[in-house]
Amino acid sequence: MKFYGLIGEKLTHSLSPQLHKTIYKRTSTHAAYKNFPVPADQVEQAVNSLRVLSISGSNVTIPYKETVIPFLDEIDPTAENLGVVNTILNTNGYLKGFNTDYEGFGLLFKRRNWDLNGRHVTILGTGGSSKMVVQYVKDHGAKSITLVSRSSKAVLENSLITYKTYDELSDSKGDYLINTTPVGMFPNMSASPVTAETITRFNACIDLIYNPLETTFLKQAKDQGKPAVNGLEMLVGQAVKSVEIWENRTFSETLVEELVHDYTHWKEG
Structure with missing residues (x-):
């Protein structure tokens, strides 16, 4: 089983662990995901722990999307252009940063x-x-x-x-x-x-x-x-893209549509 997680400061609000658990189940991905709350003065240690603990990848949320960059081995061109990383892939201790928020944000416009x-x-x-x-x-x-x-x-x-x-x-x-x-x-x-x-x-x-x-x-x-739109679609879109990067797979657009529908009702219920 592979292990993934979310690096951030205050993560009690985060839906990511539940969302990723659902993605793994629906795509038959053998993986687990948990929150990694990190104090501001321990971001470097947190990033290095991905290598030490053989954690296959991590998402990054506020306020560390820029902070983590100096501690990575490589940055994807999109993330480098933005100067912002929200996804880290660990390949045998080699850490590469990506930005999947860009694609997730685009869903807000494409779906409407x-x-x-x-x-x-x-x-x-x-x-x-x-x-x-x-x-x-x-x-x-x-x-x-x-x-x-x-x-x-x-x-x-x-x-x-x-x-x-x-x-x-x-x-x-x-x-x-x-x-x-x-x-x-x-x-x-x-x-x-x-x-x-x-x-x-x-x-x-x-x-x-x-x-x-x-x-x-x-x-x-x-x-x-x-017209008023929240960030749930962006969350779902970036999460699915992150899993595609980590697992080197491609999922159908139907998965995103199902997750947006289900999690809108799950949160309300």
């Missing part, structure tokens, strides 16, 4: 036939997940991208990307408003990264959070009749 070409996108947060979202919307033709953080960033603006603080959102509007921050995640579910008034100026809202399925941010959007 949502078009990014020529659209105006505002992204809340500037961490590892934000970098992935920025690259995806750039790759799919976004006309403008606004990155929002709590404080001004000492970065150069270019013709596509501008930077704002939350205090500067009063004049912002656009097609998609995407939350990549943990604000509103279990257990602090009453919080929202923006006001309901801000949401009125956008056509659709996406929250990468999946626990709860409906964050306050998404409820605000739905109350206004806006």
Whole structure:
């Protein structure tokens, strides 16, 4: 039996162990998966433990998707371009990093036939997940991208990307408003990264959070009749892709559709 897991800081909210158990069962994969909560000062030791304990692979979640990179032997071109790793493959002690969030995030648009070409996108947060979202919307033709953080960033603006603080959102509007921050995640579910008034100026809202399925941010959007999507599809998509990498297999799109359906109802029930 092979062993896999999830490296992160606070993992009590994570659905990954249950999700991976379901994937392994439905694909007849002989494997097990568990959470590896890691303090911030022990990330290097955690990555090295994959080698020592012969753990065949690991997912990586916030806030370590960038932190783990220096401790890997190789980075896949997609992950290197993003500067973000969420999946590690261990091949006889040789650790290679990948990013499967990119493909998982794309499911949110593909399953709804949502078009990014020529659209105006505002992204809340500037961490590892934000970098992935920025690259995806750039790759799919976004006309403008606004990155929002709590404080001004000492970065150069270019013709596509501008930077704002939350205090500067009063004049912002656009097609998609995407939350990549943990604000509103279990257990602090009453919080929202923006006001309901801000949401009125956008056509659709996406929250990468999946626990709860409906964050306050998404409820605000739905109350206004806006399309609102959580991060469950992204979670499922990246998990399936991770298993494909670890097991060197390819699964059908039907598996993703079944998992999205089942886990939406499983979480609600």
